[in-house]
Amino acid sequence: MIQEHIAEQVADWFKAFSDVTRVKLISLLMQKELCVNDLSRLMDMNQSAVSHQLRFLRNSRIVKRRKVGKTVFYALDDAHIEQIFTQTLLHAAHDNHHLDPE
DSSP states (O other): OOOHHHHHHHHHHHHHHTSHHHHHHHHHHHHOOEEHHHHHHHHTOOHHHHHHHHHHHHHTTSEEEEEETTEEEEEESOHHHHHHHHHHHHHHHHHHHHHOOO
16 A cells, blocks of 8 residues: 555645646746746736745645745756656546547
């Protein structure tokens, strides 16, 4: 049986992936490291809302941050996160293909 702390971490990751805004942030961070200002502009959201979601993702160990002067850059925590997210996207695309009436 899966260990309790591992089960909790997996559940936390799925909680993070269950929010549309966080999914969009993760997809942007898969492309490259970005600061809050860039993410706010790309997401058309205020910086406070973006920072709130990034804090959630950081607490879930999905993203990490790097400070350069006063600017904080965010990136995916590691390659495993990208792999999990990519597999989820592929599965969603596969499911949508089966739902297509053509």
